[in-house]
Amino acid sequence: MSTLATKTYNPQEIEPKWQKVWEEQQIYRTEDEEEGKPRFYALEMFPYPSGRLHMGHMRVYSIGDVISRFKRMNGYQVLHPMGWDAFGLPAENAAIQRGIHPRKWTLENIQHMKEQQKRLGVSYDWEREIATCLPDYYKFTQELFLLFYERGLAYRKKAAVNWCPSCTTVLANEQVEDGKCWRCDSEVTKKELEQWFFKITDYAERLLQDLEKLDGWPERVKTMQRNWIGKSTGAEVVFAIPEIGETVSVFTTRPDTLYGVTCLVLAPEHPLVPRLVKGKDTEAEVLAFVEQMRRESEIARTSADAEKVGMFTGAYAEHPLTGERIPIWIANYVLVDYGTGAVMVVPAHDERDFQFAKKYQLPIKVVIQNPERTLVAEEMAEAYVDDGVMVNSGPFDGLSSREGIKAVSQHLAELGKGGPAVSYRIRDWLISRQRYWGCPIPIVYCDRCGIVPVPKEQLPVLLPDDVVFDGKSNPLTTSELFVHTTCPRCQGPARRETDTMDTFIDSSWYFYRYTSAKDTERPFDPEKVKKWLPVDKYIGGIEHAVLHLLYARFFTKVLYDAGLVDHTEPFKSLLTQGMVIKDGAKMSKSKGNVVSPDEIVEKYGADTGRLFILFAAPPDRDLEWSDSGVEGCHRFLNRVWRLVEEHVHLFGAERPAPQVQDEASKALYRLTHATIKKVTDDIELRYHFNTAISAIMELVNGIQERKAVADSGTLAFAIETLLLLLAPFAPHITEELWHRIGHQESIHRQSWPKYDPAALEVDEVEIAVQINGKLRTKLTVPAKADKGEVEQLVLADDRVRTYIEGKTVRKVIVVPGKLVNVVVG
RNA sequence: GCCGAAGUGGCGGAAUUGGCAGACGCGCACGACUCAAAAUCGUGUGGUCUUUGACCAUGUGGGUUCGACUCCCACCUUCGGCACCA
Numbered sequence: 001m002s003t004l005a006t007k008t009y010n011p012q013e014i015e016p017k018w019q020k021v022w023e024e025q026q027i028y029r030t031e032d033e034e035e036g037k038p039r040f041y042a043l044e045m046f047p048y049p050s051g052r053l054h055m056g057h058m059r060v061y062s063i064g065d066v067i068s069r070f071k072r073m074n075g076y077q078v079l080h081p082m083g084w085d086a087f088g089l090p091a092e093n094a095a096i097q098r099g100i101h102p103r104k105w106t107l108e109n110i111q112h113m114k115e116q117q118k119r120l121g122v123s124y125d126w127e128r129e130i131a132t133c134l135p136d137y138y139k140f141t142q143e144l145f146l147l148f149y150e151r152g153l154a155y156r157k158k159a160a161v162n163w164c165p166s167c168t169t170v171l172a173n174e175q176v177e178d179g180k181c182w183r184c185d186s187e188v189t190k191k192e193l194e195q196w197f198f199k200i201t202d203y204a205e206r207l208l209q210d211l212e213k214l215d216g217w218p219e220r221v222k223t224m225q226r227n228w229i230g231k232s233t234g235a236e237v238v239f240a241i242p243e244i245g246e247t248v249s250v251f252t253t254r255p256d257t258l259y260g261v262t263c264l265v266l267a268p269e270h271p272l273v274p275r276l277v278k279g280k281d282t283e284a285e286v287l288a289f290v291e292q293m294r295r296e297s298e299i300a301r302t303s304a305d306a307e308k309v310g311m312f313t314g315a316y317a318e319h320p321l322t323g324e325r326i327p328i329w330i331a332n333y334v335l336v337d338y339g340t341g342a343v344m345v346v347p348a349h350d351e352r353d354f355q356f357a358k359k360y361q362l363p364i365k366v367v368i369q370n371p372e373r374t375l376v377a378e379e380m381a382e383a384y385v386d387d388g389v390m391v392n393s394g395p396f397d398g399l400s401s402r403e404g405i406k407a408v409s410q411h412l413a414e415l416g417k418g419g420p421a422v423s424y425r426i427r428d429w430l431i432s433r434q435r436y437w438g439c440p441i442p443i444v445y446c447d448r449c450g451i452v453p454v455p456k457e458q459l460p461v462l463l464p465d466d467v468v469f470d471g472k473s474n475p476l477t478t479s480e481l482f483v484h485t486t487c488p489r490c491q492g493p494a495r496r497e498t499d500t501m502d503t504f505i506d507s508s509w510y511f512y513r514y515t516s517a518k519d520t521e522r523p524f525d526p527e528k529v530k531k532w533l534p535v536d537k538y539i540g541g542i543e544h545a546v547l548h549l550l551y552a553r554f555f556t557k558v559l560y561d562a563g564l565v566d567h568t569e570p571f572k573s574l575l576t577q578g579m580v581i582k583d584g585a586k587m588s589k590s591k592g593n594v595v596s597p598d599e600i601v602e603k604y605g606a607d608t609g610r611l612f613i614l615f616a617a618p619p620d621r622d623l624e625w626s627d628s629g630v631e632g633c634h635r636f637l638n639r640v641w642r643l644v645e646e647h648v649h650l651f652g653a654e655r656p657a658p659q660v661q662d663e664a665s666k667a668l669y670r671l672t673h674a675t676i677k678k679v680t681d682d683i684e685l686r687y688h689f690n691t692a693i694s695a696i697m698e699l700v701n702g703i704q705e706r707k708a709v710a711d712s713g714t715l716a717f718a719i720e721t722l723l724l725l726l727a728p729f730a731p732h733i734t735e736e737l738w739h740r741i742g743h744q745e746s747i748h749r750q751s752w753p754k755y756d757p758a759a760l761e762v763d764e765v766e767i768a769v770q771i772n773g774k775l776r777t778k779l780t781v782p783a784k785a786d787k788g789e790v791e792q793l794v795l796a797d798d799r800v801r802t803y804i805e806g807k808t809v810r811k812v813i814v815v816p817g818k819l820v821n822v823v824v825g
Numbered sequence: 826g827c828c829g830a831a832g833u834g835g836c837g838g839a840a841u842u843g844g845c846a847g848a849c850g851c852g853c854a855c856g857a858c859u860c861a862a863a864a865u866c867g868u869g870u871g872g873u874c875u876u877u878g879a880c881c882a883u884g885u886g887g888g889u890u891c892g893a894c895u896c897c898c899a900c901c902u903u904c905g906g907c908a909c910c911a
Contacts, residue, residue: 218829218830220829220905220906223828223829223830223906224828224829224905224906224907226828226907227827227828227906227908228906230907230908230910232910232911234911250911254911265911333909333911334909335910335911338911339910342911344911345911346911350911351909352909353911356909423910423911424910425907545905615837615838615849616838616850618838621838622904624836626850626851628850629836629850631851632850633850635850636850638864681841682841690837690838690850691839691840691849694838694839694848695849696849697850698848701849767845768844768845769845770844770845773891810891811891812891813844815844819844819845821892823891823892
């Protein structure tokens with residue numbers, strides 16, 4: 001001991017020191033060969049290597065690290081890896097603006113951010129590090145693309161797709177927020193392009209159903225996914241169009257209103273439109289209208305308060321049940337890519353249809369009668385959209401709406417004119433990107449063979465270096481070497497696909513790669529995946545609720561169907577951490593309210609920063625940054641340091657055993673065990689690190705209070721326990737102090753302390769005494785006293801007697817160990 | 826409009842199963858130490874009043890209960906998602 005002189009807490013010295021030791025001794029390496037130990041996969045969403053860490057990163061890593069360290073100390077074999085979501089636009093923009101190659105820019109950023117992470121003292125197994133932009137990773141992204149292709153889940157189609165003019169690339173629906181690009185906020189326009197899609201719609205139902213299984217997910221996220229998938233049940237109704245010998249289908253959630261149809265409306269882009277107007281007077285006008293609609297932005301067309309604009313095509317359909325002639329219109333408010341791109345208009349019972357009918361003087365026909373107040377078509381000021389009783393509906397008259405929905409659907413099915421149907425809001429995932437810094441799509445186009453996938457053995461299709469970054473066109477198209485290739489099938493000349501994949505594909509399977517990051521033969525080792533997956537605790541921001549988290553679930557289901565994984569959901573439990581707020585706004589460069597992890601580490605040390613972040617709020621809530629709060633946490637660590645330093649002498653060659661004879665020692669001993677229980681439960685059951693830390697603070701306060709009077713064994717026990725409990729939160733200071741009190745082995749290899757239930761027992765408890773529900777006094781009673789005895793003691797108390805004097809005691813409620821309520825009147 | 830989450834001191838937050846509202850920390854005030862300051866330590870700190878005590882307090886108004894921050898009903902506010910989705 002004498003070699004370690006008393007000194008002050010100096011995080012700048014001890015933090016790098018221990019980080020080096022941990023790295024050299026590889027104490028966080030995951031040995032998955034070790035059998036018989038329970039496993040735990042703790043995962044934080046891997047970052048985009050933008051250049052530097054921000055507080056949001058520090059927060060998510062701090063949370064993940066506490067969980068990992070806690071689980072390790074509790075005897076788990078923990079997988080806690082880190083990697084880089086390393087493809088993406090900013091790298092390419094840097095290339096355009098500053099002439100740095102995206103690869104160089106990205107790898108340098110990774111290097112820098114990795115060092116920042118190491119300074120935080122996070123316990124990663126760096127052996128498993130991955131970066132999605134490296135060929136040994138994206139080779140397998142390509143292999144998985146081929147798997148999707150083989151299974152018919154990757155296909156090409158021409159469609160009006162979202163185009164971000166600023167990023168000069170297309171975007172998936174999930175990546176358009178309020179009509180704007182999710183990354184750069186520019187207004188998204190529509191472009192007619194032939195693009196690659198993943199058939200996520202095939203999985204819509206399972207993605208929806210399986211949300212039920214995800215008990216460990218926040219309700220909020222599940223709701224967002226449900227909304228996004230947007231399932232509606234109803235019926236498909238087929239209308240014949242005799243004049244062109246075609247049919248048109250509509251989807252409706254209200255087949256019970258079918259007799260009220262007074263017109264059909266097709267989306268302007270509906271494929272039948274040109275044929276409907278061909279040769280008619282309306283042709284020129286209608287086609288011009290269609291053109292105009294195509295040009296209008298999505299936001300203008302789909303915002304709820306936009307005016308409904310339509311036009312009669314001159315064509316008629318036949319009502320499937322009555323044979324009536326139904327005029328066919330086109331209108332802006334009907335979307336081509338939802339349902340069938342056509343709707344039946346029932347003005348009396350749908351608000352939009354009502355407005356449309358009023359504007360264009362279409363007939364209104366009541367077919368659902370309001371049981372409360374009889375509806376008269378001519379007098380209606382708005383649509384009646386509630387349930388009611390069917391009228392004017394032929395054989396269905398008298399049925400309720402609910403019954404009618406079933407009966408009409410059934411009837412349509414029997415006639416072969418439709419039937420029960422389901423529609424989803426979710427669209428297929430557009431995965432093509434006209435950009436360089438992404439994973440090349442392993443496809444070639446051959447004049448003779450058509451679309452040919454690159455055989456697995458020829459992967460990876462490498463990103464070429466002879467490209468031009470001019471910010472105008474996709475750089476990949478500028479590489480002669482890349483574009484011109486030979487067809488893998490016929491060896492003839494062929495052209496490579498120059499689109500790269502959406503980077504959300506890279507991140508849809510990375511959590512599998514960590515289990516076998518160095519496997520050169522396959523994306524992952526199914527045996528190892530079986531051991532580790534699903535992820536036990538996944539931690540990240542809410543912003544990925546319907547992006548990454550939906551895509552990753554989709555991938556897992558496809559891999560399951562392909563027999564590559566044995567589970568259908570990748571993330572058993574999800575922790576969505578809140579934002580970091582300062583002065584009422586999210587920390588951001590533009591607001592100028594940024595505090596960087598680096599400056600906190602330099603000024604106070606990583607331990608202080610971590611402790612503050614975990615203490616200031618529960619992980620799922622927004623965290624209000626407070627400089628004085630950070631100071632407070634730093635003061636606390638200083639107090640811990642001094643407390644331990646003052647008592648180093650207790651930890652000599654032979655440790656004193658706790659005596660626990662006097663009252664102070666008993667109290668301290670009990671507090672120590674109570675703190676173990678509290679901290680353990682808070683971490684393990686609730687993930688409420690703020691209250692765990694406050695309990696540790698209370699333990700420190702309790703030790704301070706009794707350090708002069710408690711026996712040295714009890715004191716030593718309390719101090720040692722304190723360090724163990726604090727270790728997951730503040731790994732450096734606890735490691736240093738652990739060694740300073742004479743231990744040789746790392747504190748992070750110790751077992752988590754166990755509390756002794758017997759130690760929590762007390763002889764006497766203080767209970768609250770209420771008279772008629774109001775707190776009047778407190779009383780100390782023997783802990784073992786039964787309800788009757790407690791009641792006697794309370795009723796005999798002088799203060800209680802002054803309240804019940806002259807009144808009748810009607811009832812006495814005794815909550816053992818807590819409270820007594822005397823009801824008088 | 827529909828769905829979801831939340832609303833508690835000057836501030837961040839606590840109260841885990843319906844049982845002492847405000848733990849812990851910040852801030853503030855006073856005191857000790859000091860020539861002084863910083864640091865540190867100690868004490869106090871929801872509000873009101875007629876202050877050894879009582880009353881009022883968990884967004885608002887009702888309700889259930891011996892007892893409600895917690896459960897029920899209605900409403901208000903904030904945040905988030907979806908929204909002309911047929």
